[in-house]
Every structure is written in C-alpha cells, then in structure tokens.
Amino acid sequence: MPETMDAWVQNAYGPAAAIHRAERPTPVPSKGQVLLKVRAIALNAGDVRIMQGDPMLVRPVFGFARPRQPIRGMDVAGTVVALGPGADAVRVGDEVVVELPGGGGLAEYAVAPAARLVPRPSSVSPRDAACLPIAAGTARQALDAAGIAAGGRVLVIAASGGVGTFAVQLAASVGAEVHATCAARNAASIGRLGATTVLDRDQPLRELPAGSYDAVIDIAGTAPLRDLQRLIVDGGRVVLVSGQGGRVLGPVGRMLRAAVLSVGSRRRIRPLSAVAKPEMLRELLALVEAGTISPLIEAEYPFDEAGAALARVEAGHVVGKIVVHGV
Ligand SMILES: NC(=O)c1ccc[n+]([C@@H]2O[C@H](COP(=O)([O-])OP(=O)(O)OC[C@H]3O[C@@H](n4cnc5c(N)ncnc54)[C@H](OP(=O)(O)O)[C@@H]3O)[C@@H](O)[C@H]2O)c1
Known part of the structure; x- marks a missing residue:
C-alpha cells in the first residue's frame, strides 16, 4: 500500500x-x-x-x-x-x-x-x-417509523432531494398512495418516481383538508408543526426527518415542541434519528438489483x-x- x-x-x-x-x-x-x-x-x-x-x-x-x-x-x-x-x-x-x-x-x-x-x-x-446508505436508509427508516403500508396515504414534504426521491419510490413500492411536495420544475421527475399527486412546495399546507393522510414525512423542516399534525388521521404519524433551527441548537427546539404536541394526542409527531443499518442496506441493494428503486x-x-x-x-x-x- x-x-x-x-x-x-x-x-x-x-x-x-x-x-x-x-x-x-x-x-x-x-x-x-x-x-x-x-x-x-x-x-x-x-x-x-x-x-x-x-x-x-x-x-x-x-x-x-x-x-x-x-x-x-x-x-x-x-x-x-x-x-x-x-x-x-x-x-x-x-x-x-x-x-x-x-x-x-x-x-x-x-x-x-x-x-x-x-x-x-x-x-x-x-x-x-x-x-443508498444515508439517503435511502433514512427514507426507509422514516417510512418504517410512520408505519407506511399498502393502501396507506402518505405525504412526502421536500421530495426532490436525496432522502425525498428514495422516500417516494420506497413508499410507492409497498403500495402506498404517495403525494409529494417539490418545486414546480421538479414535478414531472417526482411523478415518474411514483407520486400520484405532486403539490407545489410553496402551497400552504393549511389549504389541504384536515386528516388527508395516514402519514406525513417532513424532510424540509420548515412548516409549522400544528399544520403537519392537522394533516394526519387519528392514529397517524408525522415523522420529522429534518428540522431547521438556530445556529447553535439546530432542530432541538422543534423536537421539543413536537414532543409537547404529541403528549396525549392520537396524532403523534416523531423526530427521526436515522442510524447505519447494514441489514437494511442489504435489502435496499436488492431492491436496486430488482429494478424496484433506482x-x-x-x-x-x-x-x-x-x-x-x-x-x-x-x-x-x-x-x-x-x-x-x-x-
Ligand atoms: N433525521 C435524520 O437522521 C436525517 C438523515 C439524513 C438526512 N437528514 C436531513 O434531511 C434533509 C434532506 O437531506 P438530503 O441529503 O436529502 O438533502 P438534499 O439532497 O440536499 O435535498 C434537499 C432538497 O430538499 C428540497 N427542499 C428544501 N426545502 C423544501 C421545501 N420547503 N419544500 C419542498 N422541498 C424542499 C430541495 O428542493 P428545492 O430545489 O425546491 O429547494 C432539495 O431538492 C437535510 O436537512 C438532512 O440534514 C436527516
């Protein structure tokens, strides 16, 4: 060497x-x-x-x-x-x-x-x-934390980045109905990945009907938490992959507010801290090999x-x- x-x-x-x-x-x-x-x-x-x-x-x-x-x-x-x-x-x-x-x-x-x-x-x-490891691994862990299954309706917020493009594909691959937000210029690409409805990233979430989704995967970290919580059904989950915040503590404040809003609620908001999972990576590689995700x-x-x-x-x-x- x-x-x-x-x-x-x-x-x-x-x-x-x-x-x-x-x-x-x-x-x-x-x-x-x-x-x-x-x-x-x-x-x-x-x-x-x-x-x-x-x-x-x-x-x-x-x-x-x-x-x-x-x-x-x-x-x-x-x-x-x-x-x-x-x-x-x-x-x-x-x-x-x-x-x-x-x-x-x-x-x-x-x-x-x-x-x-x-x-x-x-x-x-x-x-x-x-x-695959971080981007697809995080997307997979977010969908698992949200309990996404066939027939479920999921909204992926910020679908055009690394985590988002895998989240859309993985959710679609298990038979979920996937809605996604991204910039208009990326709508066609995100549709091709399996999103049946693509919303403009600047459309306020409070304009969507309450209880529209079984799960929301938030990869942008900017929408008010109450707006995200309002979008899910009773027993549904919001999973926070990202959280914008201050220069010192970053997303910590948003995570604490999520915990407070989840106390006693049937519409829980759960921050995700993804970790390296070699077994999951093996499965993701098999999905690429099979042509299920790319x-x-x-x-x-x-x-x-x-x-x-x-x-x-x-x-x-x-x-x-x-x-x-x-x-
Ligand atoms: N919790 C965890 O364990 C974990 C693990 C991995 C990553 N993350 C976090 O997840 C985030 C995404 O990571 P990444 O590697 O996928 O980043 P990335 O590839 O840089 O993706 C950023 C994408 O997000 C889009 N976006 C940003 N704000 C948006 C908004 N308000 N609405 C819609 N789309 C928006 C951008 O699109 P535009 O062109 O429209 O701006 C861009 O395509 C980062 O904040 C990262 O730190 C967390």
Whole structure:
C-alpha cells in the first residue's frame, strides 16, 4: 500500500470553497476495520452540516475546534484492499458498500468498520450503490417509523432531494398512495418516481383538508408543526426527518415542541434519528438489483472536481444525488 494518498481535506469548519486537495498518510485499519480503495462517494446534506459545523451542536461529536476527521464523504462503494486485526468475515478483493462514521470517503483510500460492510451485487454499479446508505436508509427508516403500508396515504414534504426521491419510490413500492411536495420544475421527475399527486412546495399546507393522510414525512423542516399534525388521521404519524433551527441548537427546539404536541394526542409527531443499518442496506441493494428503486442522480463529478461537488450540495436545490467517482 502506498504510504500517502490523494484526498480532499478541510483544516477548519467552513465552506466548500476552503476544502482543498492534499497528500495525506494512507490510513491503517485497526482492530475490526478494513482499508477500502474508494470507487464512488455519494454526498449528503449531512456532509455539508459537518463541513460547516452547523449547527454548533454537532461540534462536540465531530470535533470542537475543527472536524476530527478532515475528509468529508460518508457514503462509499469500494474494494477491500487490506484487513485490520479481527476483520475476518471479509476478504481482500470484496466489493462493498458502507456508511463511514463521520466521513473519510473523498480520498483514494478509507478505513471502514468491517461490521458495517455490505457486499455490492455485481449488477449494481459503485455509483448507484454509494447513493443508498444515508439517503435511502433514512427514507426507509422514516417510512418504517410512520408505519407506511399498502393502501396507506402518505405525504412526502421536500421530495426532490436525496432522502425525498428514495422516500417516494420506497413508499410507492409497498403500495402506498404517495403525494409529494417539490418545486414546480421538479414535478414531472417526482411523478415518474411514483407520486400520484405532486403539490407545489410553496402551497400552504393549511389549504389541504384536515386528516388527508395516514402519514406525513417532513424532510424540509420548515412548516409549522400544528399544520403537519392537522394533516394526519387519528392514529397517524408525522415523522420529522429534518428540522431547521438556530445556529447553535439546530432542530432541538422543534423536537421539543413536537414532543409537547404529541403528549396525549392520537396524532403523534416523531423526530427521526436515522442510524447505519447494514441489514437494511442489504435489502435496499436488492431492491436496486430488482429494478424496484433506482437512484435519481443529478450529477457525477470526477475526483479532481470533488470540491465543486461539495459546493453543489452546499448551494442547495439538489435533485436526487450528487456522486463523486474515485481516483
Ligand atoms: N433525521 C435524520 O437522521 C436525517 C438523515 C439524513 C438526512 N437528514 C436531513 O434531511 C434533509 C434532506 O437531506 P438530503 O441529503 O436529502 O438533502 P438534499 O439532497 O440536499 O435535498 C434537499 C432538497 O430538499 C428540497 N427542499 C428544501 N426545502 C423544501 C421545501 N420547503 N419544500 C419542498 N422541498 C424542499 C430541495 O428542493 P428545492 O430545489 O425546491 O429547494 C432539495 O431538492 C437535510 O436537512 C438532512 O440534514 C436527516
């Protein structure tokens, strides 16, 4: 293994413009880890939040003064090239997909916990596989928390991003009736993913009839909670995937208000904190393999332009996923 590698790094919390290319020591897998040769990295809104250290609430977890892991990129498809002690369940040469804790993906090589690796089926490209862990995993966990089943009616708010495009497809794939909100320019794409009704993102939710849905998946985090709660039937669920808030505490205030509004109510509002679930990732890969779901990819960038890819996600309004190819 070469002693150094090519990577995109940040020395301080800040904008994508401050991310730069640098030579870094090739990481060495420790106990229970493997070393991957990175083949594709899909970016998420979460990469930008960690990059900026915003809200500040994330800093105790990711590093007080600067990110402890200076390389962004969490969703990765790669090839196992070395094993750390105790990583016996995988073999050198295995093609895998993984959510890296905190990042490390925008590099030639990355270390990954062996317990999180999922084999990549040969019919699913590294590009498509890398799109799944956080975006599709969060969408799946949100639908599960909402109890979405065949025949149920669900509203997906902010359907055009990474999580949203998978939420629409996954809900439609179990036979739910999917309504979605997005900008008018994206309505046709979201309809093709399986939404039967596409609402303009600027239409006030209070104009919709009360009790219209069995579940609401809120990925925008901006609508008043009472408006969301009003939209669901008795026994229905609102699942909060995102919550806008202040620079320090972010969505915490909104989560507390959701808890208060849910006390004694038959229309519960539940914040989601998605986690890496390798078994779920395996199922999502099988759905891609079967053609049931397919990542919507706005743009692909060569590794040389990974800084521009991060800037694209930072700018917002992404439709589906942004992917960076490995070196
Ligand atoms: N709870 C968790 O565990 C968890 C896990 C993953 C992600 N998240 C959060 O989920 C959110 C989405 O993540 P992502 O990676 O999917 O982001 P993304 O790909 O950047 O998606 C953003 C999308 O949301 C749309 N949007 C924003 N505000 C909207 C609104 N008010 N109405 C309709 N559409 C709106 C944007 O469309 P326009 O072009 O119309 O603006 C854009 O297409 C982020 O806030 C992220 O932090 C939470």
